[in-house]
Amino acid sequence: QKEVEQNSGPLSVPEGAIASLNCTYSDRGSQSFFWYRQYSGKSPELIMSIYSNGDKEDGRFTAQLNKASQYVSLLIRDSQPSDSATYLCAVIYTGNQFYFGTGTSLTVIP
């Protein structure tokens, strides 16, 4: 069974804080991992992709991958109210088929 697990939240953080979003996956052979942001009523928007163990930074966003622990996370530094959204973790297991977690709802409190 190919699974992608995320805490559904809601996760609330004050403005300016670091938001930490976590995701675990079931297939040790997975090589490709993605984070999407989805605002209410909108379609998912790609934030980050990560393929290698370690950290990948893009502006205020950092993705962290640990294949041995089958764990991928997203850190949002200096969180802003505009970051309030649902964050989806996605994993490719085979071919080009994406498996999505159910998402974590983030609220940034001004």
Next chain:
Amino acid sequence: KAGVTQTPRYLIKTRGQQVTLSCSPISGHRSVSWYQQTPGQGLQFLFEYFSETQRNKGNFPGRFSGRQFSNSRSEMNVSTLELGDSALYLCASSLAGGLAGVTVYEQYFGPGTRLTVT
């Protein structure tokens, strides 16, 4: 570069009818995937097309079908609509074929088609 487009954006149908949704991928993208999103089930994978061939298929009944044309545009069809088919249908495109020897997998979503079945 234009993004993924989907038409129509909204549809209202009655039970038993059929519906066809259309997706135009980002120029140069050869892979198109379709997803159903509902509040209770999240994003569920329907199928993926690459170079006019269905490459992957999710766990949906045969009432859900799709196809891809030579210009990579894709359509999905749902026959004999049921109330439970009410959802946001999302299309995503990807290069998925490599670029100078590097395989690029990132998927980019269209705005979706909101289908309501009454």
